[in-house]
Amino acid sequence: MGADYFADPLGGLTDEEWDEAAEGHFYSSAFWLRLVALEPGATSGGAHVQLSAGGRAAVPIAATEPDGMSNPHLRWHDLLAERGLPSPAPGGVLVSQRRGYLAHLLTSSGADRAEAAAALLDTVRSLPDPQGPSGAPSGSARVAMYLTTDDVLALRAAGVRALPVALTADASLEIPPGGWEQWLETMGSGHRRQRVRSEVRKFEQAGYRVEHRVLRDCYADVGRLAARTEQRYGIAGSADAYIEAFRKHAELAGDRAEVLLCSLDGEPAVGCCLYVRDGDTVYLRAVGFEYEQLRGAAEYFNLAYYIPARMPGVRRLHAGIATPGGKALRGADLKPLWLLDLTPDSPLEAHDAEIRAHNAAFAQRLTDDSPAVAKALSSEEWQALCAKGDWPAPGSAVRQA
Template sequence: MGADYFTDPLGGLTDAEWDGMADGRFYSSAFWLRLVALEAGAVSGGLHVDLPGGGRAAVPVAATEPDGMSNPHLRWHDVLTERGLPSPPAGGVLVAQRRGYLAHLLATPGVDSVDAAGALLEAVRSLPDPVGPSGSTAGPARVAMYLTTADVLALRAAGVRSMPVALTADAWLGIPPGGWEEWLETMGSSHRRRRVRSEVRKFEQAGYRVEHRVLRDAYTHVGRLAARTEQRYGIEGSADAYIEAFRKHAELAGDRAEVLLCSVGDEPPVGCCLYVRDGDTVYLRAVGFDYERLRGAAEYFNLAYYIPARMPGVRWLHAGIATPGGKALRGAELRPLWLLDLTPGSPLEGRENDVRAHNAAFLDRLTAESPAVTKALLADEWKSFC
């Protein structure tokens, strides 16, 4: 049974069967899961179960060996130990997709969420240890990461005894039907509106040329600039490796992966923003900048937020994790994402007070950043576990 789920990123289901359950959740879509399966460091799969009352439930999974996960944000052992919390072994099954940092439990529309969570929990825990990328057994841990509050509550109702650990705040910017001007009004503070207008004006006066491309025509620029940004924040990687990764990305994505390139005259681009538009939502995927050549004109916020926000028909920008303060100042709402250990006999069981203390301290650090962050937090989604 278990090995079959790792035959491909959808566990043997067709794209249509999988997307019927994903139901608009882009980072759990067949397209996205096939894309991230190209990355090294784990073996991607799709766990799915038929439900007794009819319908099906599913969740993306990945088999990883100890110290094998290349993405530091997915190394649950490091994440938990850095927070002073006990952790299951480093190797095992990640219950999530491997890029995007937003995971969902999936089910046929109309299926009860707790029933679906219970069936998936049983399947995850009974899954034989799969084979990792080097051919060795992945390990015994079963850890879900970047889950929404709704899915954590469903899994807890289905029998999970460990307390979820707050990982990060996920930023969403809602664009009202009135578009750009109405969006500015939702920011409330006249100071914040002036800030945004000033940043747009500076960018427009800086002499930049902005081009819209598809990734297959721009992956060399995206790879070079993304590598510069990653290196700036301490993540090592050669430009050649990034360029090759984005070439593969472009090969599978076709016209769906789009890029904004920012240049001065005929010089090579100084900045880029890679995004995917799915329905009325723009998912911001990567930015990159040649920092020494920037002109101090709020290049990041213009490329990543202000230009996409003015695209016709856009109602949401998914800005993802990191820098919640800057995103809150520009109107984002901040939703929690959680780690939930599903390993039988989890070392987090019985440590509810310690985990709650961590979660509360995490929330306190967020609210201490600014009144804008405090306002941006969706309190009902945080309070159950803080």
């Protein structure tokens, strides 16, 4: 095949070459891909191709172990089984990046998206089965995860026959030019505005000290607190392992990895929010709390949303995939993210009815959560999700982004 797409996290390209295609997509940037490649459990790479009309197309990839990814959010076999759907083998090539749970097909400015999607699909399907971290062949599956609707449509137009499976909702909050006060006005409901003001007031009266730090100066606190939060939600992991992981991240990220550290009365920190700022956008990366020491003052929403939203120059918070209801109540938009099986002769190809039923039920559960969530979902992407025959047939014209 020529290129070794697993030579490094960028498939052998320089940072500048990769970022020419990734511009505007932080979670697909060279910086982020090199950062997440530090994590165990897969071998990171990058598939890329020169386009006939000029420019380049690229997508992050990762070679898994034969039994799948160690990260539960990337174990496609388990996620499909939970939805009552068939799955390709658990081992193979993940078409996505490994943290952040948002992936894009990347193209140079002005490149033809239809050609790019077809070229990348051919490249990914033509890969020989790579080796996972243990040295064993990863497997034959080729599965894209956390793709946007536009990229799913592009790959369907390129010939993917399996329907996309709804995975989750991606949340982002837009901060208008008028800043905090204008943002509150966008929430519409006076009750919702009052809720936010009350949560800010409680936090300010709780006696917390909040410091702005960089990760390299407080990675031990972040690791300890993040481990506590993961354990609270059933994800096993020792504090020492988290601390070491954040130490490595801090070493590579430098000043770009920033932390809001929350403490009481000179005691060790009881809460943190790790984020990366890219241009006018804050990407919320991790939170952690010593829950038994908190004072019931909306600590999560203050550290993760209200304080970042008031930072000078911030116009957008990317809040990710968890707790869509709470985010919608605070003004977030929710967009679907999809699993699309690129494996030739995918076992999902014969299950269109079941996939459509799952997707519709998934959207309905979100809508039933609250009126705020229903409003946040009111876009053509979610309307298409629930329709019976809306997905274009493989090989039909692609919608341009």
